[in-house]
Amino acid sequence: MQKINAKQALTKKGWEANVEISIKDGRIAGIQPSPLGSYASVGLALPAPTNLHSHSFQRAMSGLTEARGRDPSDSFWTWRRMMYAFLDQLTPDHVQAIAAQVFSEMLEAGYASVAEFHYLHHDTNGVPYANSAELCERIMAAATNVGIGLTMVPVLYQHGGLDKRPLVGGQRRFGNTPDDFAELYERAKRVVRSGPQDYNIGVAPHSLRAVDRTGLDLAIYLADGAPVHMHLAEQVAEVTEVQSALNARPVEWLMDHYNVDQNWCLIHCTQMTSFETTALARSGAVAGLCPITEANLGDGIFNAVQYLTNEGRVGFGSDSNVHISFFDELRALEYSQRLRDKSRAALAISDRSTGRVLFDVATSGGAQAAARNNGVLAQGALADIVALDLDNAWGANRSGDMALDTLVFGGNGHRCITDVWSAGRHVVQQGRHTAREKILCNYMAAMAELEQDL
Numbered sequence: 479m480q481k482i483n484a485k486q487a488l489t490k491k492g493w494e495a496n497v498e499i500s501i502k503d504g505r506i507a508g509i510q511p512s513p514l515g516s517y518a519s520v521g522l523a524l525p526a527p528t529n530l531h532s533h534s535f536q537r538a539m540s541g542l543t544e545a546r547g548r549d550p551s552d553s554f555w556t557w558r559r560m561m562y563a564f565l566d567q568l569t570p571d572h573v574q575a576i577a578a579q580v581f582s583e584m585l586e587a588g589y590a591s592v593a594e595f596h597y598l599h600h601d602t603n604g605v606p607y608a609n610s611a612e613l614c615e616r617i618m619a620a621a622t623n624v625g626i627g628l629t630m631v632p633v634l635y636q637h638g639g640l641d642k643r644p645l646v647g648g649q650r651r652f653g654n655t656p657d658d659f660a661e662l663y664e665r666a667k668r669v670v671r672s673g674p675q676d677y678n679i680g681v682a683p684h685s686l687r688a689v690d691r692t693g694l695d696l697a698i699y700l701a702d703g704a705p706v707h708m709h710l711a712e713q714v715a716e717v718t719e720v721q722s723a724l725n726a727r728p729v730e731w732l733m734d735h736y737n738v739d740q741n742w743c744l745i746h747c748t749q750m751t752s753f754e755t756t757a758l759a760r761s762g763a764v765a766g767l768c769p770i771t772e773a774n775l776g777d778g779i780f781n782a783v784q785y786l787t788n789e790g791r792v793g794f795g796s797d798s799n800v801h802i803s804f805f806d807e808l809r810a811l812e813y814s815q816r817l818r819d820k821s822r823a824a825l826a827i828s829d830r831s832t833g834r835v836l837f838d839v840a841t842s843g844g845a846q847a848a849a850r851n852n853g854v855l856a857q858g859a860l861a862d863i864v865a866l867d868l869d870n871a872w873g874a875n876r877s878g879d880m881a882l883d884t885l886v887f888g889g890n891g892h893r894c895i896t897d898v899w900s901a902g903r904h905v906v907q908q909g910r911h912t913a914r915e916k917i918l919c920n921y922m923a924a925m926a927e928l929e930q931d932l
């Protein structure tokens with residue numbers, strides 16, 4: 479039985495001072511007042527969030543796509559071409575080494591688990607590996623070695639666009655027919671079930687551009703109640719393409735044709751009308767927001783004010799992994815609303831500050847999207863806990879909601895993180911992953927083999 483004595487904690491009941499959290503078999507066994515005279519082992523204990531959307535290999539491209547390339551109209555689509563060129567070089571060993579590095583960085587940023595939206599399936603020539611789930615296994619191996627919680631989300635990718643054009647170049651590594659995907663998914667399921675108890679699986683029809691009705695129906699059938707993740711309404715050009723092919727906007731079309739409910743997590747949704755925003759909010763689905771990546775790619779601004787007013791659920795993902803910081807994701811979303819509306823404290827409500835609202839929606843939405851029993855410090859929940867030291871210039875010894883506001887808006891929240899437990903695995907201690915050097919060494923060896931000039 480592990481015990482954490484915290485000076486303050488955000489538990490299911492709200493803010494509590496001097497509590498002892500006991501952990502047994504990966505779960506929170508109990509939360510009691512600290513015994514009299516006991517030594518506080520941590521400052522502030524919070525439920526550690528789930529990172530609900532990641533493409534781990536893209537971490538290795540951070541900083542490689544920020545110059546104006548040969549294309550004068552540099553855009554999301556230029557970035558996407560560069561991404562294909564980069565991934566064309568990756569071997570299974572590279573994929574695993576990069577995933578281990580990025581997962582360790584996520585843990586150090588306070589995330590206890592990740593939903594890996596995994597679409598890189600085949601060899602560089604587009605031919606499946608002897609084991610079609612080879613790269614799922616590599617992701618899984620990276621996660622277990624590093625100790626992060628995992629929701630494996632294998633991706634079905636059929637076509638290069640709504641006109642069903644074939645996949646070309648780097649895209650061929652993603653492609654599967656529905657039948658081949660069903661087999662891959664079954665293999666991935668077996669792999670995940672052989673792993674730690676807190677690991678689970680979801681399914682991802684990539685986007686309306688990449689899957690047709692048959693593929694979408696199959697993905698929902700395979701999910702069988704597990705989470706369904708899909709990119710949706712990220713770019714203006716995507717909306718135009720969907721409108722001309724399906725005669726409706728992406729969110730509108732999906733909600734007209736499918737029973738979008740709490741099992742769904744729709745990634746981005748930066749392009750929604752007011753009507754779509756309210757409809758999606760009321761569906762119970764999670765909107766998977768990735769504000770740092772969305773800003774980096776120039777996607778647009780999610781209408782969080784209207785969405786949360788209508789009790790919509792959101793969670794946060796690091797997506798391209800260009801920069802991994804949970805607190806910075808929250809701040810990026812809030813600042814996008816303020817800049818758009820020329821407002822302040824855009825997402826605060828009468829009894830909760832901005833930082834508190836963002837933290838609460840992020841932890842509960844992440845848990846829902848990953849179907850993971852976390853996001854709250856309560857008996858029986860997974861022991862996904864992040865501890866922070868506020869006794870410094872960045873934390874300024876703040877307490878309660880103001881502590882969260884300081885962590886989110888002060889810009890140094892990550893520097894205050896001391897410990898992270900993922901399902902009871904105490905993998906970050908004194909602010910560092912316990913195997914940081916070894917993981918980094920493998921990552922640097924992989925990077926030395928990769929062409930960086932895209």
Ligand SMILES: [Zn+2]
Pocket residue numbers: 531533595709745797798
């Ligand atoms: Zn994505």
